[in-house]
Amino acid sequence: MKPFEYERAADTGGAVAALAGRRGAAYLAGGTNLVDHMKLGIASPELLVDVSRALDARIEELPGGGLRIGAGVRNADLAADMRVRKRYPALARALLSGASGQLRNLATTGGNLLQRTRCPYFQDPTTPCNKREPGSGCSALDGHTRQHAILGASQHCVATHPSDMAVAMLAFDAVVRVRGAGGLREIAIADLHRLPGDVPQRDTTLEHGELITDVDLPSLEIAARSTYRKVRDRASYAFALVSVAAAVELASDDTFADVRIAFGGLAHKPWRATLAEDELRGRPATEAAFRAAAHAELAAAQPLRDNAFKIAMASNALVATLRELTMPRAAR
Amino acid sequence: MDIDITLHVDGEPRSLSVDTRTTVLDALREQLGVTAPKKGCDHGQCGSCTCLVDGRRVTTCLSLAVAHDGAQITTAAGLGSERDLHAVQQAFVDHDGFQCGYCTPGQICSAVGMLDEARSGFASYVTADLTAGVVLDADEIRERMSGNLCRCGAYVNIVAAIGELAP
Numbered sequence A: 001m002k003p004f005e006y007e008r009a010a011d012t013g014g015a016v017a018a019l020a021g022r023r024g025a026a027y028l029a030g031g032t033n034l035v036d037h038m039k040l041g042i043a044s045p046e047l048l049v050d051v052s053r054a055l056d057a058r059i060e061e062l063p064g065g066g067l068r069i070g071a072g073v074r075n076a077d078l079a080a081d082m083r084v085r086k087r088y089p090a091l092a093r094a095l096l097s098g099a100s101g102q103l104r105n106l107a108t109t110g111g112n113l114l115q116r117t118r119c120p121y122f123q124d125p126t127t128p129c130n131k132r133e134p135g136s137g138c139s140a141l142d143g144h145t146r147q148h149a150i151l152g153a154s155q156h157c158v159a160t161h162p163s164d165m166a167v168a169m170l171a172f173d174a175v176v177r178v179r180g181a182g183g184l185r186e187i188a189i190a191d192l193h194r195l196p197g198d199v200p201q202r203d204t205t206l207e208h209g210e211l212i213t214d215v216d217l218p219s220l221e222i223a224a225r226s227t228y229r230k231v232r233d234r235a236s237y238a239f240a241l242v243s244v245a246a247a248v249e250l251a252s253d254d255t256f257a258d259v260r261i262a263f264g265g266l267a268h269k270p271w272r273a274t275l276a277e278d279e280l281r282g283r284p285a286t287e288a289a290f291r292a293a294a295h296a297e298l299a300a301a302q303p304l305r306d307n308a309f310k311i312a313m314a315s316n317a318l319v320a321t322l323r324e325l326t327m328p329r330a331a332r
Numbered sequence B: 001m002d003i004d005i006t007l008h009v010d011g012e013p014r015s016l017s018v019d020t021r022t023t024v025l026d027a028l029r030e031q032l033g034v035t036a037p038k039k040g041c042d043h044g045q046c047g048s049c050t051c052l053v054d055g056r057r058v059t060t061c062l063s064l065a066v067a068h069d070g071a072q073i074t075t076a077a078g079l080g081s082e083r084d085l086h087a088v089q090q091a092f093v094d095h096d097g098f099q100c101g102y103c104t105p106g107q108i109c110s111a112v113g114m115l116d117e118a119r120s121g122f123a124s125y126v127t128a129d130l131t132a133g134v135v136l137d138a139d140e141i142r143e144r145m146s147g148n149l150c151r152c153g154a155y156v157n158i159v160a161a162i163g164e165l166a167p
């Protein structure tokens, strides 16, 4: 690990000021991703500004019925919050599916959103990688691509976004609040993470030095009937190959009054399945409709050498999730 | 860059000067001679470095010591003494919850933290109803302890040991 200076920020204003104009400086929150990267030699900040004690660690009611989650709230505490469990169960379950109990006690809401891809080539400084070293090439293109993207990739990068939490937040249209040198701004979570295009080194639309201060969950009745399903190589403590966050609202005739769907593991960002949602609205909640919705979303999939299985896996995961959410309570 | 910090380790305040790159795990093992927490992977992937920090179980290999100035750290050695074992330690002995013992200090700290989490009502990914109370059956214990790997595969006995103390 390269030597670095360390500073503890007293408040968010001080943190933003400390990073302004210092390209080589980075925020440290739980450290579970950044410290790992520093050990791997793929991140070498010259200054760490510790925001773990400066960020808000509270979860508060918003006037219209939503929740404001401080960026310093630990993943374990967010998953344990009874309001989250009751009103946004897919978010609680997504958090609980991630990492381990020990890591969830460290990981923060802000850090989780900004964790970087688990592409093995990205994590290995001896191999070319456009995300780590722009212009060096993408080792995955003719390498192992089992965990890589089937939607929205480019010839420059085929990595996937690893966060579970962000997938559920996307299904609920969360809003990310950010503080920069120029003041505060709000970003719809759908606009936070980006597709790789020809700038794969940029995971998000944040500028250097911008600090996530909170995430707002809007008041959303449909979210109370939601869940998160994660498919992976082992039953626990593994990243998703494919995951689905879904919320449903059925009309009295068992047609979809509304539905929210987001996928993880398929793209460079959490993937909102708007085509599948459009396919379902107004339709009866049948197996055939679920399949048609999966097909509508995944028709554009472009599998790589090793990951064509993700199409069937994503489709089956969506069907199973919708079945679970729409089955009459008694039959569940 | 070196920084002076104090860590409260198993009840004793310990002042030391650390390079900013030092993890809590390395500060404990290399600088303070506290070798109960073990280094397995050094990347958050195995759980052998688990300690209770400010009362919660965490992987100490991904925590920087400078960021934990003032923290209360309990290692497996501080949970009980040879004559007066902690209930979780005793249960591991009673059930043969180990073979080589390398993962054991991490397993024990993790189990203590996990049982506290369960007592305060934490759900897990395998909890069917996220809003209901906690019943720690074997599936729940396995899921909640999945952050601790055991290369000897003593899992069956580890689950049995923890099951004895489950609320």
Ligand SMILES: Cc1cc2nc3c(=O)[nH]c(=O)nc-3n(C[C@H](O)[C@H](O)[C@H](O)COP(=O)(O)OP(=O)(O)OC[C@H]3O[C@@H](n4cnc5c(N)ncnc54)[C@H](O)[C@@H]3O)c2cc1C
Pocket (backbone or CB within 6 Å): A026, A027, A028, A029, A030, A031, A032, A033, A034, A035, A036, A051, A055, A071, A097, A098, A099, A100, A103, A106, A107, A108, A109, A110, A111, A112, A113, A114, A115, A162, A163, A164, A165, A210, A211, A212, A213, A237, A238, A239, A240, B043, B044, B045
């Ligand atoms: C073994 C292992 C298994 C894991 N499994 C999973 C899994 O299954 N699912 C999953 O979703 N995740 C998983 N994770 C990843 C884990 O969720 C992330 O490491 C964690 O959420 C990052 O949060 P942190 O607070 O520790 O971030 P840090 O490591 O402190 O920071 C991460 C990045 O975000 C920046 N940053 C942090 N906070 C802010 C802020 N408020 N504003 C702006 N920038 C900020 C930092 O500068 C850094 O670039 C796993 C991690 C490990 C080590």
Ligand code: SF4
Pocket (backbone or CB within 6 Å): A117, A119, A120, A121, A122, A128, A129, A130, A131, A132, A137, A138, A139, A140, A141, A156, A157, A158, A159, A200
């Ligand atoms: S897929 Fe992206 S992150 Fe992985 S090697 Fe290619 S450029 Fe790097």
Ligand code: FES
Pocket (backbone or CB within 6 Å): B038, B039, B040, B041, B042, B043, B044, B045, B046, B047, B048, B049, B050, B059, B060, B061, B062
């Ligand atoms: S040594 Fe810390 S998790 Fe493996």
Ligand code: FES
Pocket (backbone or CB within 6 Å): B097, B098, B099, B100, B101, B102, B103, B104, B149, B150, B151, B152, B153, B154
């Ligand atoms: S007892 Fe040997 S690694 Fe667990």
